[in-house]
Amino acid sequence: AQKVTQAQTEISVVEKEDVTLDCVYETRDTTYYLFWYKQPPSGELVFLIRRNSFDEQNEISGRYSWNFQKSTSSFNFTITASQVVDSAVYFCALRGGNMLTFGGGTRLMVKP
Amino acid sequence: DTAVSQTPKYLVTQMGNDKSIKCEQNLGHDTMYWYKQDSKKFLKIMFSYNNKELIINETVPNRFSPKSPDKAHLNLHINSLELGDSAVYFCASSQWSGQGERGNTIYFGEGSWLTVV
Numbered sequence: 001a002q003k004v005t006q007a008q009t010e011i012s013v014v015e016k017e018d019v020t021l022d023c024v025y026e027t028r029d030t031t032y033y034l035f036w037y038k039q040p041p042s043g044e045l046v047f048l049i050r051r052n053s054f055d056e057q058n059e060i061s062g063r064y065s066w067n068f069q070k071s072t073s074s075f076n077f078t079i080t081a082s083q084v085v086d087s088a089v090y091f092c093a094l095r096g097g098n099m100l101t102f103g104g105g106t107r108l109m110v111k112p
Numbered sequence: 113d114t115a116v117s118q119t120p121k122y123l124v125t126q127m128g129n130d131k132s133i134k135c136e137q138n139l140g141h142d143t144m145y146w147y148k149q150d151s152k153k154f155l156k157i158m159f160s161y162n163n164k165e166l167i168i169n170e171t172v173p174n175r176f177s178p179k180s181p182d183k184a185h186l187n188l189h190i191n192s193l194e195l196g197d198s199a200v201y202f203c204a205s206s207q208w209s210g211q212g213e214r215g216n217t218i219y220f221g222e223g224s225w226l227t228v229v
Contacts (some may be wrong), residue, residue, distance in 0.1 A: 045220035
């Protein structure tokens with residue numbers, strides 16, 4: 001069985017603050033993929049990043065960065081210098097085989 | 113071009129009616145999914161089809177019947193709609209696991225907002 005836990009249900013920050021969204025997962029698969037998706041107020045699900053279980057390198061894309069630590073089964077997401085447009089619900093997800101399991105999501109509110 | 117498109121985007125209907133949501137993908141993927149997002153934003157898989165064959169069916173009531181005429185389409189038909197069916201339904205697609213890095217990403221449509229009154 002797979003499980004993804006996003007303990008933070010809601011985070012509120014002021015613009016330009018850095019914020020980290022936590023994600024912890026459980027799986028018995030040796031090969032798996034981890035994802036982050038963004039759901040803005042308009043409702044669509046936007047793919048942000050994919051990381052496979054053999055690649056523990058951190059990744060940076062502009063203001064976004066991801067920290068994958070297999071030893072702690074975590075795949076955390078940091079937004080640097082947050083902006084109002086970052087306000088959304090962010091989902092961490094785990095794929096083993098053909099099943100994508102989502103965490104409960106973290107609602108991020110960035111205030112001006 | 114929209115990669116995964118679903119119609120309609122909004123649907124308001126009365127209890128007891130039958131309705132369908134259509135989904136098409138132009139990514140050349142061989143696997144398609146339906147996910148349900150409830151009012152608390154929780155996303156849960158309902159069905160998955162690979163090459164038109166059902167491979168995942170997650171304890172969904174029989175009133176929900178997916179139909180895949182070909183691997184680019186996966187439609188969702190719902191009979192005898194109930195108030196509790198009100199949700200956002202997302203269609204998605206991917207390549208069968210093991211076909212390479214890029215293929216393992218699951219891409220979602222824009223969602224269909226179903227309201228049962």
